[in-house]
Amino acid sequence: MALNKVVENVQAALEGVENNMTFMLGGFGLCGIPENAIKELVRRGITGLTCISNNAGVDDFGLGLLLQGKQIKKMISSYVGENKEFERQMLSGELEVDLVPQGSLAERCRAAGAGIPAFYTPAGYGTEVAEGKEVRIFDGKPHILEMAFQADFAFVKAWKGDTAGNLIFKATAKNFNPMMAMAGKITVAEVEELVPAGALDPNQIHTTGVFVQRIFQGTDYEKRIERITTRPKV
Amino acid sequence: MALNKVVENVQAALEGVENNMTFMLGGFGLCGIPENAIKELVRRGITGLTCISNNAGVDDFGLGLLLQGKQIKKMISSYVGENKEFERQMLSGELEVDLVPQGSLAERCRAAGAGIPAFYTPAGYGTEVAEGKEVRIFDGKPHILEMAFQADFAFVKAWKGDTAGNLIFKATAKNFNPMMAMAGKITVAEVEELVPAGALDPNQIHTTGVFVQRIFQGTDYEKRIERITTRPKV
């Protein structure tokens, strides 16, 4: 029988989160973010958090909600500042920000999940990103050594999931979710649709249940769009 | 419009293969091997080949066919010797064999495709696999530095593919095929079923067309089973 990773709700899923922990949060912009987990982190009011996430949300949605409550001590991201409170906290020195090239961010998450402590990449060589990092030439080209991240919890959002923790993502809402799922000491998956083990085609699983410790049926997804862009019907 | 990677047949797909090249070949045992490409390599009779493949086939199937014709100079594999001709050539010194831990083999293929020249892994530390390799301690644990492979051609086999080169694998026939597809300078995919671009769900693509230079409809798949193991019907 498949293992059962289901927890009743978001409260049970976040059992054990504490002040000063390091979290990974899936999503690109507001696309594919773990909305339920973020709301529950806000509700719990824990502080001193280090958040590894490609972006930092907007003022009133996504990680912006945690920023409003001054719950975040440090952001590790590739692109931030789509919200005023972030800018204020960063400029005032309340918020520490570590900017990481997007590909290195993704690979450092995967490395964490894959037991690769460090790898070489050309990204950032010759820039301030390389400061203090080992440089090594491979095939005539300089590379820098990047280290795997570590995270106490990873919060990811999937389209469909089964009780065994297997996940399927939709379209570009996949983004950072699969690698972060691999990397959390405890990985919490929230899904739009939770189905019994066996209901998903084993050929189509994007993230296998082995990486997921807890899964729950999410509720009230807003799925806000950051930049609605359309074309006129001809 | 999607790009068109279709070539007419296996002859066209192998245009440009030459003596002394390095090839990657997907498959685990005889499962998921590029049967058509192997047959064509045999037909062309090119020699001095370096083959990166998890295994080396059996006497009369898979890479064993290339061994029969003494076309292979060097095998880079994790597990070999399921055939007598391999053993004979290896013991006589005709065939060079580089044994690599299976996980490092897979990751060195992926690294090659992902532009990661080198990474650290604990696998093989303290063994002869580590000889001549850099050792570094991360978090108190010794790791060795492993390098990405390079391959002139990668030959992979998929279940379904579309004209844009997108691939879907079936069950455990996936194995090394996706990483090798990423790593070939020229990647040749043979498929059991070739469909028009747009016929496959973009959420279900295992290997995207960006990694595939040539795709063709394979023929006459034998799909031999190495060890048929069954249980009695109760």
Added chain:
Amino acid sequence: MLNKDQIAQRIAQELQDGWYVNLGIGIPTLIANHIPEGINVEFQSENGILGMGPFPYEGEEDADLINAGKQTITALPGAAYFDSATSFAMIRGQHIQLTVLGAMEVADNGDIANWKIPCKMVKGMGGAMDLVASAENIIVAMMHTNRKGQSKLLRQCTLPLTGVKCVKKIVTNLAVLEVTSEGFKLLERAPGVSVETIKAATEGRLIIDENVREMNI
């Protein structure tokens, strides 16, 4: 002198059939509107799609389908979605034939600065550092001078770098230039723009052959 759309149009002439292309935000985005007849290319967006199509019709937006600029998009037949690690495997592994992006400064050795202005709010490099460090073929699309009229083609970048010795070609409102070991080589001038104007607007080393041809736009 070219407008932004014409810069995009000129860069579109560089596209070759069968290429995978990553377009940055700003001017590069406009290139998709000018793909030459008979040329078939596929667009990658680094947040996880190959085969990116046009914006959706009103009312058909999908929150789960956006580009790296966070705009709603569509997917063309033959498209595929993938995670961020795979996306940058494509980029870092040089599977994308062309990257076009904007810049604040380019040096005549190919250095580029486009992500940070000291003492100003820093938003981050996003995927730019990975793109410039790995792409075999990088074209910069930008205005030749900044708002103060100062050259953006420099002997040396003054702003924090995004990547070193990586830019191959630059298309501006005034010219098409190639980065060579001796500096910017002037390949083409915009219609009605004199070599003298380009010279005056370029701070970096400029190599000018006889008879620099006018762009065909």
Added chain:
Amino acid sequence: MLNKDQIAQRIAQELQDGWYVNLGIGIPTLIANHIPEGINVEFQSENGILGMGPFPYEGEEDADLINAGKQTITALPGAAYFDSATSFAMIRGQHIQLTVLGAMEVADNGDIANWKIPCKMVKGMGGAMDLVASAENIIVAMMHTNRKGQSKLLRQCTLPLTGVKCVKKIVTNLAVLEVTSEGFKLLERAPGVSVETIKAATEGRLIIDENVREMNI
């Protein structure tokens, strides 16, 4: 003294509910037949499946569905397939709670040798080096002595190593032993096997407490 099936049965008692388990070929494979009542575990095979089920019925074999021993298998509901890089990401990243494999020699510091005999045909390490280097919890299943009657539990391995200081527990036909910093600690003896017999069959350092209990098999 235990037979091979009983060794597997004893190791099965170590399984904990909710574990992912990788079983090597030989004795470890037999463990799947002895999962205790009320214990739910999922089996990983490193060629790319989680949720591996029993062998198929005759005539229902699928060439595309095999285990790492290249035997035809089935998949249970909730199974998932994945590529080799992802498979070893699970293993190297310590997402598998238990690895059981056979060995030719184990040293009393936890070193293991199970892949190569000098001057004999070498088949390769397969996934064994990755498994032993990363698994937090490794149990070795083997006979206590080799065919010549020589101990396989040594002060130091004589064969080329597969991994260093990694084995945590050993279950043989004679005993259950734990690897400690002072050597093999005898935890249990097989039914009818005396401590003296185990002592005589163990070349490595052996720690024997009073009243070593008999296995419950």
